Amino acid sequence: MARPIAGDSPMIQPPYQAPQSGVPVPVVTSPFNYTNQPNIPGPVVVGTPTPLGLLNAFRRRWVLSTFIGGLVAVAVAVGIWLALPAGKHQARALVQLQPKQVEFVNKTQEDFEAYRRHQMFLLKTRDVLTRVLADPAVSSLDTIKQSEDPVSMLEDTIRVTVAAPEILEVTLTGNNIEDMKVILDHVVRRYVDDATAIDRKQRDDQIAALETTLTSIERELKEQKSKLELAGRTNGTTGAEATSNALALLQKRHIEADALFVAAGREIEKAEAELKVLQKQLEDKDPKTPPDQAIVAQLVAADVRVKTAKSAYTARKEYADKEAAKATNPDIDDGITKLRAEVKKLETEVKEAEKLAATEAIEVARAIDTAKKKKRVEELAYSIEVKKGEREGHRLEREGLQRVIATTAAGGLSIEEERKNLQPQREMHDKIQTQLIQLRIAAQQSGRVSARGGAEKIPNNNQNKKIVMSSAGGFVSFFGVILLVSFLEWRSRRVDGVDQVVNELGMRVIGTVPAFPNRASLQAATEAGGANWRFVLNESINSTRTMLLHTAKAQAMQVVMVTSATQGEGKTSLASQLATSMATAGMRTLIVDCDLRNPSIMKLFELPLAPGVSEVLRQEVDVSDAVQATAVPNLWVIPAGHCSNATIAALAQGNPLKTLFNRLRGQFDFVIVDSCPVLPVADALLIAQHVDGVVFSIMQDVSQLPKVVTASEKLTQLNIQMVGAVVNGIKQDVYSYGYNYVKQLPA
Template identity: 30%
Template sequence: MSTKEDTSLDHSSNGQSLVVHQAAPLGVKDVDWGTVPGYATGGGAAPTDPATYLHAIRRHWLLAIVLGVMLAGLATAATWVLIPKKYTATAIIEVARDKDVIVFAEKAYNTPQEYEVFQNTQLQYVTTPAVLTAALRDQEVNSLPIVQREKADQIKWLKDELSVSFPRGAQIMEVSLSDVDPEQVTKVVEAVVDAYMTEIVERDRRLNDQKLADLQRVLNSRDAEIRNQQRLYERRVEELGTADKDTLILQNNLRMQQLGMFRNQLTRVQFDLRQYRSEFKAAEAALNRLNESPAIAVELETMRQKDPMCRDLEKQIAQLQQMLASQGNMARAGAETTLGSQLNDQMAMLQNQYNAHLAGLQMLIVEGKRVTLQETMADRALLAELAAAEEKSLEEEIAKLQEEFQTIGRSTVELDMLQMTLDDLKAVRTTVANKHEALKVEMGSLPRIRRGPPVQEPKTANNTELKYALSILAGLVGLVLPGFIVVRWDVHKQRVNSSDDVAKKLGLPVIGSVPVIPARAIKRLNAPSKASHQWNVRLAESIDGIAAKLLRNAALAKDRVVLITSAVSGEGKTTLATQVAMSLARAGKSTVLVDFDLRRPAIDKAFQLPLHPGVSEALCGEADVKTLAQPTGLAKLEVITAGRCDRHVLQALANGGDKRLFDELREAYDFVIVDGSPILPVADSRYLSQHVDSVLLSVFRDYSRMPKVTAAREILEAFGVRDVEAVVTSASEGGYGVVDMVAQTPQASA
């Protein structure tokens, strides 16, 4: 049969072919696909049969390819244009594994683990806020557009964008930044490296300078002490008149030993005195912070768990809570009780008692700690007082011994002490001098962290391969996406793909199939050519098969009034009705074709007959239906056109006026073929279905939608129709042995 177009008819004078076309259908709500065999359960679910997707691809492969190629080109070009080129500037900083040692070898070499820790420390240093703030403090860097565009938090932006790493196995640290402007990223990287060298690396050197200056001050101080001690020694020797100490050794050995013992004892007592005073202050501070100590809460919890009274009160409270819960359930159940308020009072009393007991326990803990701390303070104060008295006594003893030495005069012991002090000062001075010289020499060695060559401005973008990859990916997505969308859209429409869909999935008996006649063949259907003849023969054979089934039904069940309709318009019902009527007439049966599509009549144009008077006038009682039949060019076939339809006609149809017409036509003709309106958009054919013998549903492959066909069948069954059969119009199904056909893609059906 023909493809979908506006109303267009081809009427053969010899009665061999008649093709009718109508407009597209109106919409209708889909049915529950859980009731359709072979489809997923659940309302509105899409088919799960893989063949459905193959049919969708067959219908729309050219559209999918065209759209895919267009979208792929646009996506590839857009991705390539929208992804900006990025340039990466990289600075190199040498980070030696070991220190450079010139003379003094301390701990100069690092294990791999120590060097890894050192590397991680430097990585963190580079991205610290202090370094990044110092880098952005430069006005030239801060005024760069890539910095100015980050108004909210420039430090966070720089930290996120900056890449700092150690290449595997190399003793260098790479600091890099990527952006669209190579000159700007170079300046930012230079500023970050400068800030790192200044704030971190040079800081260590400044600390060494400070340490060297401190050692020099200590050295100068020791030189001054040595000079003073040397002058004192020389003055004593001058007072004695001799440096020979042999004459005084025996007299002063005892006093020298006593003096040394007293000095040692004085040192110990002074140390103990400082310790006692420090412990006293610590206890005093702890006493002042006693109520804030977290240890109180810990001890209170421990004491609560061990205290029998607390456990007993907690147990009573838990029991009362259970009783209150039971009272609450009874109250909700409607039981009147006064025990609830008593339990609440008892609960409050126990809770207050529990809290008071806890407060008492806490007070005991606090008071116990306070007493302990006060005892500690008293003990340390007493010990400090005793130590101070002992210190004073020792100082007096030492003073007395010194006075005795002075009294004895120019004692050898004093000279020995002066000599020993002088030797100690010289030894300390030698140690400080060695450290000063070692640090001074080592500061002249190569630094462990050294800046590499200047940062070179990048000349080529570093994301070209990424742009290629993303552009290709976007092109592939663009190529596939339209096809996916089109196929999904088509599958969602749930169209009829074959006669098997109608028979097996929709459960409708299929009594025949009609070939789709291409539009170009329709225009030359009556031409004296072999191709036109083959189309005529193929169409006639398929229609004759359907007519044979109707003849069989008429012989068995007296089904002579047949309503031919469809779910929606555009599914070939009018063409099917005319062809079936013509086939029955050729079979020698007196047949009348009745145009009951009152809203969109087409039979009058097909046979070039006047539209009225017709069915509409018969329904209103303005004409006798038997007198309305008009002859056609084919023997045994007459046509009753639709007439002029108005609201009175539709009201008469709804009131059952068609039954009288069908009774009269059944007596006058062997077959009454009724071209009805679509089932779903309007109710006309629903009324007709109650007064006909059988109903044929015209289904158009690749156009008809299975939910709508199912809905039409259910409506007919609801109106009492039990004999509903289907005829499928399909390009892949047709005559046997007539002509080798290549399937044409249908455009629509009438």
């Protein structure tokens, strides 16, 4: 404050005149003590955080809290992302295995579990996978192209498990679900084809082996038959031979009728199973199987709206291209731009028409598919009835042959006794013949391995879960850190604003001082020709001066000390500003720098180093010699001087300081004493006992409530009058009280 705030030009101050009488002006003791006023609450420091208190604490530490919160949030989000299992999509296909239908002679029953394990091994052999990868439809996929070793990748990602006793579940995991479906479809198809080919070859080999064995047995039986015929002719038993031949023929016909009966029954079972599946699909109101895409594409292409839209788009595009070719610079030609916009619009209409037609085509395709299924159901029902009739005919024929065989055997052909030795060969012959019939019937049917539909896609939502959990963890940790930093800052109990000073500290606020703008903002405002903050500062100080003078007049105060709880709370700036404001208002004002240990008034007013209060207390100089004039009219300063232990001892005695203030009262209208803070040292308490009142300086966002309470209680316990508090560092948009209304006046 080296210059008048209002812009007054510096004037030559009259020299300080000591009182002629030398008699000190009597001190008027005032009973005013603000803490005893009935309308103002006493100090009530809130012990629990409030939302407003936390918000103000965050405002003070928002840079630190957001920075730490951001780091913690990123760390937590990354940690959760790495901790959660990786999200992989899955494609799944089902493979049907059939038990062995034909058991060989002299062979044990098939171990189906071993057969199933064998098929599970064959399904993912490198031979199958290599041939699948050789297919252009598979090798062109991005998943295969991006893999360094596709065969090893498929071996690691394909899993074969038992879903049911006769059903294998084949799964393939990865990130590209469309590619996985294509790959799995080809793997299953290749495996089924290989298994069917192997099964067919094994069946052909078995048929050939059985036919060879059957031929050998028939040759043996024929030889035995010739021997029996010879023996019969020798013994005269030719009738028995005819009976034996008839029985053999009947047994053969019986075996064939029985095989046809069994085959018809299996065909009926197969048709009934297919019929049951189709009926279930027809009953399903919400089919999951998509319709035939080829039919959908044909319906969309044949749609009148699509054709019309495409025709209009093609014609307009050709016309636009021709016009663009003619134009010199088509990119800036308005006409060409308009034509291209029309083409773009027509293209959008084509896509919308195709989308609408596709929606309708899907329903039509589903209807066509349903009609086909219904037709197939009718065909299967008719086929089942026909097969049942055939089976019934075979049954009747078989039973009739059984009766004929029984009747013929009952004829008492004695030759049969002689043929008992041929019974094992005949049984073997019959079994082999039955097996051949069954194998030939099985050869006309599908293999033991078949695919149950195509591969289905199973999207994995774990990826979305990881994103949600990581984001939630990041947000929670971010706001948690902000809340923690705000709480720790709140625990420092810094003053948030004027309301807190009044409500929690119970102190009278006689004025507020706006926060000084930073250097960049101040320079920008000066360059722009505006200094509104200076007017706000002037008016806030003038308002505080008015309140102080009113109280001083009512309480007969002339010497007022400005102090604070701790250092850095704006007491020196407040004292200099109040003194300058009083001097500008025409009052003879004196600033006494009693901050003996850390003086700063001399620096503010740019005065030379000279003796001051310390020398006066030590009685080394007279008061009149310590007073110095400033550049501000009506404003004088007594500097702190050179402090020493003797100065502190003289201050503690009291009488030297009391004499100093008594001599000053008659020479100045008002004396402002800038003291040291209350809590660090006892100097302020010693000085306050010789002044008329104390103005307490509080810095918003810096002063701490417990320390302010402790300092004010120390002053109160010494019966020192508290004039009130001045809150520094107030934001202009909060407590400027409309100072923007003030305009700069001419000098």
